[in-house]
Amino acid sequence: MELDLNKIEYVQVGLTTPNSLVLLPNPEGDRQKQRAAIASQEGHIIVFSLKKNEVQVHFKTLVGPSISAIKLGGTVNTLPDKIFVAAENRVYGFNKRGKQFLAFDTNMTENIKSMFVSGTDLLVCGNHVFNHYKDCVEHGTYLCGDTIVDVAGIYLPNSSRMIVALACSGRVIRLLEYSRLRSSLELSSVPTTLHVPLKSFDKLYCGFADGQVVVFQINPMLVDIKREVIVELSENRSAVTCLDTFDITGDGKVELLVGRRDGTVQIYSLPDDNDMDLGSAMIYQGNFGESISSIKGGCVRQNGYIEVVVTTYTGLVFGLSTQCISQSFSDIKTMNLEGNNNIAVTHDDEYEEFGKHMALARDRQKASAAILSSPSSPMPGLHVNDQFMLNKDDGTYDLSIEIPLSIEVIMFQCDCPLDFITKENVELREPNVLENIHFNAAYEAKSYKTRQDFKFRTVEGQYGILQAFVTPVNNPSLVELRRYEIKPLSLHIRIHRDLDNLRPFNTLSLKGNFSQAEMHSWLNNCIPEMPERLGQGDGAPLLFKHVFATTVLHCEFSKGVAEFKSDNLSTISILKEYLTKEATKKRIKLEISQYINDLSIPHIIKILEPLLIAHVVLREDHKLLLALLECDFTTQEEIDILSPEYQNILNREKEILEAFKNDPPITNRLYGFLTDLYIDRFKFKGINVKTKIPMLIKLLEEYQYDTIVEFFLGGSGNKSNENSIE
Numbered sequence: 047m048e049l050d051l052n053k054i055e056y057v058q059v060g061l062t063t064p065n066s067l068v069l070l071p072n073p074e075g076d077r078q079k080q081r082a083a084i085a086s087q088e089g090h091i092i093v094f095s096l097k098k099n100e101v102q103v104h105f106k107t108l109v110g111p112s113i114s115a116i117k118l119g120g121t122v123n124t125l126p127d128k129i130f131v132a133a134e135n136r137v138y139g140f141n142k143r144g145k146q147f148l149a150f151d152t153n154m155t156e157n158i159k160s161m162f163v164s165g166t167d168l169l170v171c172g173n174h175v176f177n178h179y180k181d182c183v184e185h186g187t188y189l190c191g192d193t194i195v196d197v198a199g200i201y202l203p204n205s206s207r208m209i210v211a212l213a214c215s216g217r218v219i220r221l222l223e224y225s226r227l228r229s230s231l232e233l234s235s236v237p238t239t240l241h242v243p244l245k246s247f248d249k250l251y252c253g254f255a256d257g258q259v260v261v262f263q264i265n266p267m268l269v270d271i272k273r274e275v276i277v278e279l280s281e282n283r284s285a286v287t288c289l290d291t292f293d294i295t296g297d298g299k300v301e302l303l304v305g306r307r308d309g310t311v312q313i314y315s316l317p318d319d320n321d322m323d324l325g326s327a328m329i330y331q332g333n334f335g336e337s338i339s340s341i342k343g344g345c346v347r348q349n350g351y352i353e354v355v356v357t358t359y360t361g362l363v364f365g366l367s368t369q370c371i372s373q374s375f376s377d378i379k380t381m382n383l384e385g386n387n388n389i390a391v392t393h394d395d396e397y398e399e400f401g402k403h404m405a406l407a408r409d410r411q412k413a414s415a416a417i418l419s420s421p422s423s424p425m426p427g428l429h430v431n432d433q434f435m436l437n438k439d440d441g442t443y444d445l446s447i448e449i450p451l452s453i454e455v456i457m458f459q460c461d462c463p464l465d466f467i468t469k470e471n472v473e474l475r476e477p478n479v480l481e482n483i484h485f486n487a488a489y490e491a492k493s494y495k496t497r498q499d500f501k502f503r504t505v506e507g508q509y510g511i512l513q514a515f516v517t518p519v520n521n522p523s524l525v526e527l528r529r530y531e532i533k534p535l536s537l538h539i540r541i542h543r544d545l546d547n548l549r550p551f552n553t554l555s556l557k558g559n560f561s562q563a564e565m566h567s568w569l570n571n572c573i574p575e576m577p578e579r580l581g582q583g584d585g586a587p588l589l590f591k592h593v594f595a596t597t598v599l600h601c602e603f604s605k606g607v608a609e610f611k612s613d614n615l616s617t618i619s620i621l622k623e624y625l626t627k628e629a630t631k632k633r634i635k636l637e638i639s640q641y642i643n644d645l646s647i648p649h650i651i652k653i654l655e656p657l658l659i660a661h662v663v664l665r666e667d668h669k670l671l672l673a674l675l676e677c678d679f680t681t682q683e684e685i686d687i688l689s690p691e692y693q694n695i696l697n698r699e700k701e702i703l704e705a706f707k708n709d710p711p712i713t714n715r716l717y718g719f720l721t722d723l724y725i726d727r728f729k730f731k732g733i734n735v736k737t738k739i740p741m742l743i744k745l746l747e748e749y750q751y752d753t754i755v756e757f758f759l760g761g762s763g764n765k766s767n768e769n770s771i772e
Contacts, residue, residue: 049294049313049330051354051366054347057094057101059361060086061429061450064239064287065115065160067340067357070142071125076293080344081142082355083129084363085113087429091131091140096347105144109133119163132158132170150182160196169210171197174579176212178225186225191577192216198240200264201247209264211250213237216577217540219252221268229268232542233260236435236575241289243300251276251302253286255435259304259314276302276326277314283444284308285433291316292343294352294368295329302326303354305338307433307446308499311356311366336360336496337431337448359431360450360496428526430516431497436574438539438593441715442467443504445530448497451518456498460485462510462532465503465711484510494519503711504536505718507620533574534624535599535617538590540575544598550645551600551611552618558606558629558636565603568628572621573601592617595653595719613646616719619726642730648755650723654716658749661713665747668706671695717746724758 066085070093072078081095081104089111093104111133119139120126129140130148134157139148152158156172163169168179176188176197192214200209210222219231219240235254243249250262259277277286288305294313295301302314313330336358343354346365353367431448447456458466464485466474475486489498502512512530562580570576573590588601597614599621608625612618622638629636674696679685685693695702721739728735745754 049368051330051332051368052370053332053334053364054353054367055362055364056082056096056346057084057092057363059084059092059357059363060088060090062086062339062357062359062361063114064339065117066113067342067355067363068116068118068129069342069344069346069355070118070127070129072345073125077345077350077352079349080346082342082344082346082363083116084357084361085116085131086361087112089113089133091116091129093129093142093144099347104142107140107144107146109138111136114158115161117161117163119165122165126163130161130163130168132161134158135172137161137168137170148182150179152177152179160194162197162199164199164201164208167199167208169197169199171212176210176222176225178210188212188222188225188227189579190214190220191579192218193578195237196240198242198250200242200250202264202266203248205266207266209268211240213240213252216575218542219250219262221264223268229271231262231271231273234258235438238285238287239289241291243291245300246291251289251291253289253304255285256438257283257286257306259286259289259302276316277304277312279439282306282308282310283437283439284310287338288341290342292352292354294343294354296352301329301343303341303343305341305356307337309334309336309338309358309497311338311341311354313354330366332366334358334364336362359448428516428518428524430526430528432514432528434512434530436537436539436593437501441503441537441594443502443532443536445500445502445514446497447500447514447516447528449516449518449526450496451521451524452494452496453491453498453516454519455491455515455517456489457515457517458485458487458489458512459483459515460510460512460532462508463505464512464532465505467501467503467711468499485512491519503715504532506535506537506616507623507722508532509534509536531571533572534620535573535590537593538573538575538599538617539593541589541591541598544589544600546598549598549613550643550649551613552615552643552646553641554610554618554622555639556608556625556636558634560606560629560632560634562603562605564632564634565608568625569601569603571628572624573599594715595650597650597653613649614723615642615646615650615730616723616726619729640730642727644759647723647727647758648751651720651751651754651758654720655751657712657716658746661709661716662747662749664702664705664709667695667698667702671699671702675699717743720746727758728760 068083070081072080079095081093083093085091089109091107091109095102109131113131113133115132117130118126119130120128127142131138135152135154137150138146140146152170154172154175154177156175158170159173160171166181170177171194173193174190178186190212195213195215198211200211212220214220215236217233217236219237220227221229235256235258237252238255239253241251248264250264252260256279258275258279261274261276263272284306286304287307290303291300292303293300300316302316304312310333312328314326315329316326338356339359340357341354345352346355347353347367348369351367351369353365355365357363428449433446435444437444461482462484466487471490471492473488477484477486509532512532514528516526518524566580590599592614595614597612599617600611602609610621674692721742724742725735745757
């Protein structure tokens with residue numbers, strides 16, 4: 047079954063963040079018209095409803111600071127019809143008529159980033175601190191080393207116990223009870239949002255940065271927690287920004303509503319609790335061009351017709367209704383509620399030219415409103431909604447840039463070499479090594495778009511800062527500079543356990559007059575996904591995995607002592623070089639000892655062997671295909687004379703040509719990794735082998751496992767090499 051939904055635009059507010067929309071419940075039922083409340087980054091709360099297809103604003107209040115979250119709450123066992131918003135470190139409460147009844151100062155040292163409200167319980171989180179309040183009295187606190195992404199409260203069935211779930215950037219969900227850690231759910235990706243259904247309190251839905259959605263079945267013992275993947279990894283790997291559950295189809299079963307960073311809205315039918323093995327099925331998908339900040343199921347436009355209400359990053363609020371829309375083009379109106387004027391404008395996606403003029407008009411209006419809202423500033427800043435993260439599946443970095451206005455040009459500069467994979471509308475320019483610019487490129491938009499995605503490929507050991515200069519259309523003075531750090535071990539991700547106990551580890555040990563905080567700071571600048579702070583339980587080893595070679599790095603450190611183990615010798619070499627450099631800057635003398643295990647060389651080559659063999663086979667198939675095509679077979683009878691092997695190659699012509707076209711970047715990366723490994727292998731022995739690199743490349747082209755291993759080891763039978771340097 048597929049849903050047929052119709053888009054209806056309602057209002058245009060200011061820029062929004064995740065958790066910026068709530069629908070106030072109607073006492074008469076879910077299928078009766080509801081009021082919608084939206085919070086903007088400018089600090090406004092806007093509550094509106096629809097009457098005779100016209101937007102009726104019930105109240106618009108300026109809280110002051112930027113609002114980071116909006117939630118519904120209320121007295122226990124009553125409808126949650128009170129509006130709670132978080133701004134900086136304060137929480138404000140409003141009733142449905144707009145009267146303020148709460149202004150609570152949490153006294154947190156961090157600004158509130160996420161919030162959960164239920165009855166008398168108020169849960170608020172900064173970047174690292176979680177606070178629990180009951181009736182505005184502090185009930186507990188928890189310090190987390192990882193960045194807290196979202197928070198949710200879970201009330202166990204037939205119990206008054208509340209379990210707090212903290213989604214953390216370190217690929218883990220921490221479950222707290224009475225503000226104490228009870229259990230940790232290890233994750234394969236970085237969580238982005240949490241959702242607890244209203245009528246299934248023991249279920250916890252989690253969206254991830256790689257596009258997955260997983261549901262956890264929370265049990266009272268908090269052990270052996272079941273998890274089920276609801277949304278699998280697919281072609282759409284865009285991060286999940288918001289989740290909701292609601293009965294859209296009216297069959298008595300809730301559906302899962304998913305909003306994504308690339309502007310995609312999806313609806314999935316969920317299996318029954320007794321038939322979880324059947325999996326979910328997507329029944330609706332649409333892309334709306336802007337990041338989805340919030341999504342809710344409810345009834346806003348017409349009694350009896352359920353719809354999905356969506357807010358985007360730029361503040362557009364629209365509905366996806368199950369009602370068949372029969373109004374003419376001029377009857378569908380969008381009301382702009384930002385600024386001093388309420389301007390009604392028409393919109394329909396079928397009119398492309400009209401849409402272009404509307405985009406330009408909105409850009410000019412938003413820029414004017416920004417200037418008027420900042421009289422003390424001669425030129426306003428440009429807000430950028432961006433994300434820079436490693437894609438573990440292909441070992442590339444995904445960069446997403448979105449602004450309130452249409453993008454005209456984005457200039458890229460970096461002080462380390464990069465491989466720019468995105469080619470469309472991108473001009474690669476000559477680097478300027480004298481000015482420490484090793485990468486220089488420009489993207490020029492050919493259409494009116496407010497967001498754009500890019501892909502980069504990095505090389506471990508080469509690190510620096512990638513700078514992006516973002517320029518909107520017709521506003522060259524509103525250039526915004528964004529910086530993204532590329533770390534020395536840029537291809538490593540955080541993991542929680544290593545199941546292979548037989549890895550041949552190389553070891554690097556450091557001793558010196560450094561503190562634990564200093565070593566943590568050095569590693570934080572060297573390894574991605576390193577915890578930003580030393581939180582509770584910081585004595586445990588930290589584990590990281592190389593996304594390309596699948597090798598593992600163990601990190602364990604305390605005051606004056608640090609030990610690193612990896613089955614990748616290049617990882618040890620990069621760490622040694624970087625940490626020595628940082629210690630030298632602070633004039634800290636280091637005693638360095640190292641153990642080089644030569645067994646790690648054949649271990650890595652064996653890991654990469656499938657890729658090396660696939661390259662050799664592809665090259666041979668391509669040569670045979672070109673030779674067969676030169677024969678210019680004209681009839682099927684001539685082809686039938688060939689051997690089955692040659693016939694198979696001809697049948698796979700398109701597949702081979704496409705694979706050969708895409709092979710050079712993969713092969714270059716593979717050969718680059720192995721040449722760096724070869725150089726690092728002999729660097730520890732004080733031998734420069736760069737002149738032998740052409741010979742190594744030739745051997746790789748003719749891949750033979752024993753020959754490659756012998757060449758790497760250089761006839762040396764030493765299994766270790768220990769020394770101490772300053």
